[in-house]
Amino acid sequence: MQALNTRFPFVDWFRNSSPYINTHRGRTFVILIEGEAMADGRGEQLIQDLALLHTLGVRLVLVYGIRPQVSRALGEAGIDPQRHDGRWVADQAIMRCVERIAAEQRLWLEARLSLGLPNTPLHGVELTAVSGNLVMAKPLGVRRGIDFDHSGEVRRVRVGSIESLLDRGALVVLPPLGFSSTGEVFDLEASEVARHAATALKADKLILLGEADGLYDDSGRLQRQLTPIEAEPLRRAAIPGSELARHLSAACEAARHGVGRTHLLSWHDHDALLGELFTRDGVGTMITQHRYEQLRPAELGDIAGLLELLRPLEEHGMLVERPRERLEQEIDDYLVIDRDGMIIGCAALHLFPDAGMGELACVAIHDDYRGNARAELLLAEVERRARRRDIKALFALTTHTAHWFIEHGFGPVRIDALPALRRDAYNHARKSKILLKPLS
Template identity: 45%
Template sequence: MPANTQDYVKWFRHSTPYINRHSDKTFVLMLPGEAITHANFHNIVHDIALLCSLDVRLVLVHGARPQIEDRLQVADTFSHFHNNLRITDSDSLSLVIQAIGEARTIVEAALSTSLPNSPMQDADMQVISGNFVVAMPHGVIDGVDLQHTGKVRKVHTKSLNAALDSGAVVLLSPLAYSPTGEIFNLSFSDVATHVASAIKADKLLAFVAGNGLSDSEGSLVRQLSLPECKDYLATHGATIGADLQQAVSACYLSCLQGVQRAQLISYETDGALLTELFTRDGLGTMIYSGQYEQLRVASIDDVAGILELIRPLEEQGILVRRSRELLETEINQFHVMDKDGTIIACAALYPYGDMAELSCVATHPDYRNGGRAATLLQQMEIQARKLHIKQLFLLTTQTAHWFIEQGFVQGKLEDLPVQRQLLYNYQRNSKIFIKTL
């Protein structure tokens, strides 16, 4: 989080696009029982209150596993599990109901707080709970009767959306009823994924013990596409722990069923929720359906973003300076890669008969060494082939080695189209590189 006033102002300004983007969106939050007992719980509640003040529609689904374990232990009763599902028999059902009820009450009380001189002052959040979820029994699996352990049968989307439209936070517990009046103990991740899919939520946010997923070197994995997430679960699912595996699986299933993005967020780190939602790179792991970093043809709306990207390179003499007016007239020659509305890479293509100049190749400093420039170059080559271009050429003063690695070879001025030869700037003394497609 920002350390001083100047950093705070800068952070707040940079968060503005995300504030606008999240307004009136629907988020489903998965809060495990462990988070409710953690020291950071009330900070999470404060951040939830902030989201409400920004008109984010929130469904909060809480878990209660440690609370259930404590109740069973006090009663000297123990549960058996099958396929990571608790077998809820008739004797333990009442204890499960008590534990879930206690957890729900704690969460609801925290959300209802409105103390002066605190982040919750004047929050005045309304919390609505109810039978929005209909349950059914899991039944007998592999010969094992799970008894009062159930799964989601359907979600009453109309009444749930009406509650959200009223501005209330909808609080759901991992407990639901069947049409016959039976009570079933559910997995809170099952409730969250079904609800997110049913109400077409914009995000599923799963709180976990760590920051998210790690790669083989222990570094945080910032984002995973659906295929990458599936591969990660297949490769690392057995080693990341049951809780994290459950959260990742919920994220994967929700995206598979239509949710655009799902994010793993630490319940241990103060401000993790806000950092994940209101900064470009966040603090956790994002699983997404579709293309998160979009590569596309530039439009007139991208001019300001391109100028901001290329200005530092122009000042260093790496790129030729372009005015806003020139860029506006040439915008159709550009392709850009944007991430949440921020231009992080760009390139332009100027045809000269069966040759074309590749120009203004730039990547944001925060996103270099990630293969994006190479991806952008591939896209430009595809575009060039569509125009029946046989050779690409470029002029550079400081990035020759990178282009050589991409298959370009050094050429001479006379190798260029005559029109381009006439425009050559001898003061820059740029080197010429050519690639045959």
């Protein structure tokens, strides 16, 4: 088996992606591809990835941008548009250009989605791409004394029509255009179209493919997940009208209005879309109202995950074996770190109220997720739990990690410092070190 994995590394990846294939089947994704991706020649690869998602049963709504293409066409025509707050004033001359470019880009996308020649990634895939007057719009009007003419904003998305198309297996294509009841066409922000579509459809995911590969903190480290509250300062600090400002606005609003997850990815990375969707950690930044990695009380449904997490540590003698029956009986003592449905960390607090003491036990972090202060997070929550129960001290027994406990305020004590019940159950053959931490 090892030789097979060496020769075909994609096999292991494919096996590990199977839970995500099952999870994504039948889900609705709204995907925005900014115009820069098409202008840079990345459209072909992205179309292939979209076709793969379609064959895996994902319901797709594709929104595309045309900013760079329109800017180039305006320059060639000698037109210098007025810009205010990141939007141009779309007069008749500019709208003629916008409509032409949008139509050309839509036809190009539909042609590529129809490609089925032998020896091409889309061979054998039948994709029906449908567009139309699916987004209703209204004019921006006059703002700060500026008449924005045919620059508009989304009024509503025709949800019933889009749902009907998706139910029939079509891929819905939405240009950055909107239509009014008076028969006018308005220039729209592609990110606003994507956000409204995702919100109206109650999409499972909104995926924004832009220049940046996510958001970074002050130390230059990629931030894998943020809530809208955490992302809001970044949005306010972004340059008005910039891609970052537009994408963060769309992501935060989508999260606040029920879209499960918004992903910020870079179209420069050929593997970004599939890497984000079919690996546990992903490659970009996710904005979600509810964290996909959370510390919470354990439940009976976590038993299988706990057994899998603890088994390697028990086999190496680092932890005492805990059979399923014991975990079921003591499940209320446990905290877990749940990362997208996988238990990657745990700790238990066993109470000895008569002695005013609690045992910190079974602290475990999955090998792949060590080094990010998760154990410290568990310890802090155990201490909060203990204080709420009027526990005056925590003790721990360990054979391998005494230094970690000492670094976090524990000190060595003799066995007679333990509560009587725990002292009687002490396994002298293991010779575990006993450490204690007073709780002020």
